[in-house]
Amino acid sequence: MSEKILELKNISKSFSNLIANDSVDFDLKKGEIHALLGENGAGKTTLMNILYGIYKPDAGEIFLDGKKIVISSPRDAIENGIGMIQQHFSLVPSFSVVQNVALGLKEMGIIPDLSKIRKKIIELSDRYKISVEPDAKIWQLSAGEQQRVEIIKLLYVKSKIMILDEPTAILTPQEAKGLFETIKEMTANEASVIFISHKLKEVLEISDRVTVLRHGRVIGTVETKETNENDLARMMVGRDVVLKTDKKPSHPSKPILEIENIHVMGDKGIEAVRGVSLEVRGGEILGIAGVEGNGQRELGEAIYGLRNYTGNIFINGSKVRPGNVLERIKNHVAYIPQDRKADALCGGLPVYKNLFMKAFSSPIFSFNPYFFYPEKLKEPSEKVVKEFSIATSSVDQEVKFLSGGNMQKVVLAREIKSHPKLIIAVHPTRGLDVGAEEFVYNVLLAQKEKGTAILLIAGDLYEIFNLSDRVGVLYEGQIIGYSEPDESHIEEIGLMMAGVKK
Amino acid sequence: MKIKFEKKSTKPSKMSIFISSLISVLIALIFLGFIILSLGDDPFEAYWQLVSWAMGTVPGLIQSLVSMMPLLFTSLGVLIAFKMKLWNIGAEGQFQMGAFAATWGALYLFPNIHNPWVMIPLLMILGAAFGAFWGFLPGIMRAYLGVNEILSTLMLNYVAIYWVNYLTYGPWKGAGSYNFPITAKFPQSAILPQYGSGGLNFGIIISIIMAFFVLYLVKYTKFGFHLEIAGDNLRAGEYAGINVKKLIILAMVIGGAISGIGGMAEMSGVLFRLQPNFSPGYGYTAVIIAWLARLDPIATIVVSFFFGALLVGSQQLQLFMQIPSSLINAFNGILLFSLLASEVFMRYRIRVVRS
Numbered sequence: 001m002s003e004k005i006l007e008l009k010n011i012s013k014s015f016s017n018l019i020a021n022d023s024v025d026f027d028l029k030k031g032e033i034h035a036l037l038g039e040n041g042a043g044k045t046t047l048m049n050i051l052y053g054i055y056k057p058d059a060g061e062i063f064l065d066g067k068k069i070v071i072s073s074p075r076d077a078i079e080n081g082i083g084m085i086q087q088h089f090s091l092v093p094s095f096s097v098v099q100n101v102a103l104g105l106k107e108m109g110i111i112p113d114l115s116k117i118r119k120k121i122i123e124l125s126d127r128y129k130i131s132v133e134p135d136a137k138i139w140q141l142s143a144g145e146q147q148r149v150e151i152i153k154l155l156y157v158k159s160k161i162m163i164l165d166e167p168t169a170i171l172t173p174q175e176a177k178g179l180f181e182t183i184k185e186m187t188a189n190e191a192s193v194i195f196i197s198h199k200l201k202e203v204l205e206i207s208d209r210v211t212v213l214r215h216g217r218v219i220g221t222v223e224t225k226e227t228n229e230n231d232l233a234r235m236m237v238g239r240d241v242v243l244k245t246d247k248k249p250s251h252p253s254k255p256i257l258e259i260e261n262i263h264v265m266g267d268k269g270i271e272a273v274r275g276v277s278l279e280v281r282g283g284e285i286l287g288i289a290g291v292e293g294n295g296q297r298e299l300g301e302a303i304y305g306l307r308n309y310t311g312n313i314f315i316n317g318s319k320v321r322p323g324n325v326l327e328r329i330k331n332h333v334a335y336i337p338q339d340r341k342a343d344a345l346c347g348g349l350p351v352y353k354n355l356f357m358k359a360f361s362s363p364i365f366s367f368n369p370y371f372f373y374p375e376k377l378k379e380p381s382e383k384v385v386k387e388f389s390i391a392t393s394s395v396d397q398e399v400k401f402l403s404g405g406n407m408q409k410v411v412l413a414r415e416i417k418s419h420p421k422l423i424i425a426v427h428p429t430r431g432l433d434v435g436a437e438e439f440v441y442n443v444l445l446a447q448k449e450k451g452t453a454i455l456l457i458a459g460d461l462y463e464i465f466n467l468s469d470r471v472g473v474l475y476e477g478q479i480i481g482y483s484e485p486d487e488s489h490i491e492e493i494g495l496m497m498a499g500v501k502k
Numbered sequence: 503m504k505i506k507f508e509k510k511s512t513k514p515s516k517m518s519i520f521i522s523s524l525i526s527v528l529i530a531l532i533f534l535g536f537i538i539l540s541l542g543d544d545p546f547e548a549y550w551q552l553v554s555w556a557m558g559t560v561p562g563l564i565q566s567l568v569s570m571m572p573l574l575f576t577s578l579g580v581l582i583a584f585k586m587k588l589w590n591i592g593a594e595g596q597f598q599m600g601a602f603a604a605t606w607g608a609l610y611l612f613p614n615i616h617n618p619w620v621m622i623p624l625l626m627i628l629g630a631a632f633g634a635f636w637g638f639l640p641g642i643m644r645a646y647l648g649v650n651e652i653l654s655t656l657m658l659n660y661v662a663i664y665w666v667n668y669l670t671y672g673p674w675k676g677a678g679s680y681n682f683p684i685t686a687k688f689p690q691s692a693i694l695p696q697y698g699s700g701g702l703n704f705g706i707i708i709s710i711i712m713a714f715f716v717l718y719l720v721k722y723t724k725f726g727f728h729l730e731i732a733g734d735n736l737r738a739g740e741y742a743g744i745n746v747k748k749l750i751i752l753a754m755v756i757g758g759a760i761s762g763i764g765g766m767a768e769m770s771g772v773l774f775r776l777q778p779n780f781s782p783g784y785g786y787t788a789v790i791i792a793w794l795a796r797l798d799p800i801a802t803i804v805v806s807f808f809f810g811a812l813l814v815g816s817q818q819l820q821l822f823m824q825i826p827s828s829l830i831n832a833f834n835g836i837l838l839f840s841l842l843a844s845e846v847f848m849r850y851r852i853r854v855v856r857s
Binding site for chain 1: 738
């Protein structure tokens, strides 16, 4: 663990007016796990995309084993032994695991010998203790299993350098643990790993060294042994972050959301929510904990009217119809979905149009439907962009060119600005860094103070502890029990998450 | 040596869009030249024939404007659906249904109306209604059954074309047409105001007004804003409280109505009688025009005029050089290909790398 196998020198890259990387230096030693830590939009993914040949740097050089190389496509990167697992997997859903592994291989002839590949996959999964079913189709696999397929793909082509971009974002804690074991196994076999993350805890747990990026610049590189959570947080955001929120006692008023025995179908035709009843009052936050895939997404979509259900939902005392989003919006319901890019944003439209996407459905606006001047939305949008400190070159910038955290801020800004009486937030801080996370927490707590009812559906228990007044646990589509949101009840909540009733 | 495609991180500028469109037209013209060369004719003389009359003389320009009209209506019709990424290629059928409806009204429904101020609006409404219906069918099938609108609009074109054929060869064959498959001539009350003898008529003015109406519709109304949102991300549209199913149907219906009015205007303004093959495929050329104009209603006026002139020019080719005028279809095809290819050049940076 001494010689440098990879060195990036003075890498710079900018997108129109936004500087994503500003003369970044980075190096990787053989067999080490080097974490790249930073807030969303700090330039971590951009830097790695340059290394992987997706972007071309404006300036800077890359050295591999001391030799200068030019990487101009992922194919070049793979040939140089560099592999990357992106946040969004590059797998063909209708193909099997074997077929997906075969896809990227160079030595494949016209008719690939799949049985040979299959054999090698099994060999690799034994050696690295990665359980994959070689003949399963990708669409049948969970996100965690799909990630393992991506890892197998890298191992198959004998990548020496593996880049993992936010690998734990989609994993359950158990799956994350398994991933860490795999990573350690890989480094024991001479591979080196670049681990991109914004989660301090896991970076401290897994890495040997940490490089912190902020606003596209390297703030510093430290040995993991010699640092701690507070130091890293300060490096990341340039100030001390209060990870513990200042939760004031709540004064719940009348019930805003009442749900009576709803049943919701999931995408695969299986009932995902099986008889949930709950109540959220104005001025309180009800946290819904649970392992992902227990009906969280379906519950959120049903309440917001995106999904059909049987049973009754009352908002502010009046019954709303299933599958009618407009009715929810008119009743001041805001929704922050799990997958904001796919569900709540128009990537090809400018920021200002996204901020006013509900111009004709939200009761707070009264635009004339026959004389509508989108240009006039720019000025108020600029104020919102400032208020929520959305990092964009202008309000004309297309949303797809923003970073994940800034996309979430666009959604949040739009929803909060609509003066909601009820907020449904599903994994609102997923994929966000400490700074943005704190921002979201403060916004939600301020809304609670104002008397808004908030239903917080989240996977992260600390998030629920930090925010909510009560916590319910969703297990296999049912609320299995309620508990107090503090750490003394973590055992009890954990048991409920595993399906053990109180 | 390898060729690399690198995705650009910004959207293409207006200038690069314009230049790439221009290059596409040039490429298509060069190809056309080679085809003409292979027929044993002089391409440069052909280019000259193509433009000199249609764009260089007053009667030629008038003819070009007359050919522009149906192209402009149908292009505006498809443009609305394209904004929502609905691939409506049914303008041809909607146009034919509009022409059918106008003929039906003028000759059979209202034979006793002699006042053009009553007759013309009635025919326009009738043409719009039938064009709209021809858009409504694929719209409702797409919205509620998920039927691909490309197939349904394409197939409905044939239904409309054969319906017109049936009527003109059969029950509607005009008295005194000496067994030719044409209907009787429209009564005077059903004919749009004419200016001079070159075919210049009020329909052209309506088509240009329509372009401005469509500009207003897509840019300055709730409908247009919702088209833009749903066209970019359908799920986000639903999330924003937009009734996406209704919007799909509405976009198809409005587009169909505009193409239908086009069919009516072609009858009442230019031909005055229904006959088979009265459209040289205006509705298909419309798809290319809308693309070339990048879905901008005002640019559509200019591009439609250009294609109208090309159509007139191709008739000149046939007349003076005995080159089949259907060659223009080959030109249209090549143009569409180069346009689609130019998209790649605008969105990606292409580099040649030595390996």
